[in-house]
Amino acid sequence: MTENAPTATVHEVAHAAGVSPATVSRILNGSARVSDAKRRAVEQAIAQLNYRPNLLAQSLKSGRAMTIGILTPDVVSPFFTESLRGIEAALVGTGYAPLIVSGHWRPDEESNRVELLIARRVDGIVILSGGLTESQIASYAQRIPIVATGHQLRANRALGITFDQYQGARMAMQHLIEMGHQRIAFIAGLVGHGDAKARLQGYEDALAAAGIAFDPQLVVQGNFLENGGILAVNLLLEAHQQFSAIFAANDHTAYGARLALYRRGIRVPEDVSVIGFDDLPASSYVTPPLTTIRQPVFEAGRVAAQSLLHLIRGESVAVPSLALELIVRESVKCLR
Amino acid sequence: MTENAPTATVHEVAHAAGVSPATVSRILNGSARVSDAKRRAVEQAIAQLNYRPNLLAQSLKSGRAMTIGILTPDVVSPFFTESLRGIEAALVGTGYAPLIVSGHWRPDEESNRVELLIARRVDGIVILSGGLTESQIASYAQRIPIVATGHQLRANRALGITFDQYQGARMAMQHLIEMGHQRIAFIAGLVGHGDAKARLQGYEDALAAAGIAFDPQLVVQGNFLENGGILAVNLLLEAHQQFSAIFAANDHTAYGARLALYRRGIRVPEDVSVIGFDDLPASSYVTPPLTTIRQPVFEAGRVAAQSLLHLIRGESVAVPSLALELIVRESVKCLR
DNA sequence: TTGAAAGCGATACCAA
DNA sequence: TTGGTATCGCTTTCAA
Secondary structure (H helix, E strand, C coil), X not given: CXXXXXXXXXXXXXXXXXXXXXXXXXXXXXXXXXXXXHHHHHHHHHHHHCCCCCHHHHHXXXXXXXXXXXXXXXXXXXXXXXXXXXXXXXXXXXXXXXXXXXXXXXXXXXXXHHHHHHHCCCCEEEEECCCCCHHHHHHHCCCCCEEEECCCXXXXXXXXXXXXXXXXXXXXHHHHHHCCCCCEEEECCCCCCHHHHHHHHHHHHHHHHCXXXXXXXXXXXXCCCXXXXXXXXXXXXXXXXXXXXXXECCHHHHHHHHHHHHHCCCCCCCCCEEECCECCHHHHCCCCCCEEEECCHHHHHHHHHHHHHHHHHXXXXXXXXXXXXXXXXXXXXXXX | CCCCCCCCCHHHHHHHHCCCHHHHHHHHHCCCCCCHHHHHHXXXXXXXHCCCCCHHHHHHHHCCCCEEEEXXXXXXXXXXXXXXXXXXXXXXXXXXXXXXXXCCCCHHHHHHHHHHHHHCCCCEEEEECCCCCHHHHHHHCCCCCEEEECCCCECCCEEEECXXXXXXXXXXXXXXXXXXXXCEEEECCCCCCHHHHHHHHHHHHHXXXXXXXXXXXXXXXXXXXXXXXXXXXXXHHHCCCCCCEEEECCHHHHHHHHHHHHHCCCCCCCCCEEECCECCHHHHCCCCCCEEEECCHHHHHHHHHHHHHHHHHCCCCCCCCCCCEEECCCCCCCCC
């Protein structure tokens, strides 16, 4: 067993400086006036011993860990890491540090992680989407303030931040239709996923609103991942479906679709147009740069963290509305 | 001020069950035999009060937080998030939880974060690359066990895990040369960055080894980001340089280069071949899928965490060597 | 201005 | 088998 480098305590500092621990604490926190002589002695002892306060002990005493827990389904997906960035941005200068844990897309693991965060006595939790139900979240919120993105909820200590996925899908479709597309294929998201359903609904309603007949043959299942996009396009092509555009349920799916098209020598956007959903950072750099619906996830993270801080302080929160936005790049061709 | 939902303590549980706190603790940790009657009473009280042990208090008492700190320069870059995944994978089932903090590529902030982790009494730290110097890391390692990727170091409580960047560059160049390329442009990485230098050296030496004259005009500065790749290609093209292939210092740079080529109507790989470095997850899905040098970053994360656990336990560590690998996809054309 | 001492919540030693 | 109690490191009354 290697011995840890000894770390000094207030007691030792106090002893070295010839004062009481209380005085050391006062100096550390500036919580009361202390004579200059003792201050100097203490500061010297601190430097001498290379003393750092034990945050564990501080938190235990104060009841506040100055930490907010963040549950993300996934530390890799840019969709979530952008939110992570937003959260960090909001926390800078507040004295709160983020503690990030991952639920790996498994509801049971997500529950475990939330329990872990609570056991660590974090001051509040930000949940980024994931598989927990609204009622589970509401129940955790009775123990600790929670802000969750991608969830509809509004309770005493819980707040949800959502985007109108249905509206986003309508915007994407409207753009395609305005550009003259009529035969539009849709690669759906994960089965049973709320956002996936809303986007499909938006697809169908936009068609109806434009007087275009809905053709179930043009809707094919995806999984929000690249491979789902590849499979979906292969299916469409092997069934000899005719279409001038593809609406992919998210950008990852669009990347996969684009690759499948490339493999068959079908050009984007000359032969087939593609529109995505999310606006991941990479979408500006793929070829051609992807036209898509931007979800302001960075801002969502920022707002979530800010709101959580308000919740923690018991202040009222007003969540600014965050709108989806059509980002026109180069993957959609105008047919008119 | 909202009041937090009251959380029970061992004391309250003990009182409710009519036993002593010591007995409750014994049941919680299975550290001694307890009569069945009391066990039942305590378990019922725990359920009743919805009691969860306070990890802060446990850690303070035991001196072990069962937490390992992770310093990453960036929570967004897939290069690092893959390592994060590797670390998490290694920690599953060990009882240790990862605490992730980000230094945002700024050495001063990285120092702050390390100090924060130490103050929280994490049991060890994994540093993913970043801007701290080897001697800074070694100095922190006197206070706490550290494993750092992308750093050369080997000390009592510190361990570095690196890949041979020079060798990787040689492999990339060898592939290009074997495919018949002679005029090969190089888009360099960040100035002053160690890996960037090693890769440039590999480029130059490979040329020499193949008897191809080094042409400084074909080397242009990049910054490891997409926009650097775009700028670099534009520069090359505006100077009317002739080249059949581009070796980009990393995949991000390659994506940018590919886009700049696309903008000018130059086809990849028909007109110009492109090879990257890193093998980011997206590289399988860009068009054309990118030929690149794979850095096993997931494995590096896993090995780093495993080694750290050994270090923490005071055991000796043998770091398995992790090799770079050429991943042949479709962005390089054979000229022979 | 300063120090003594209680207490945050959990654990483990020492008695019984 | 069980309970009392000191202890981890720090903060904060309460007195002096």
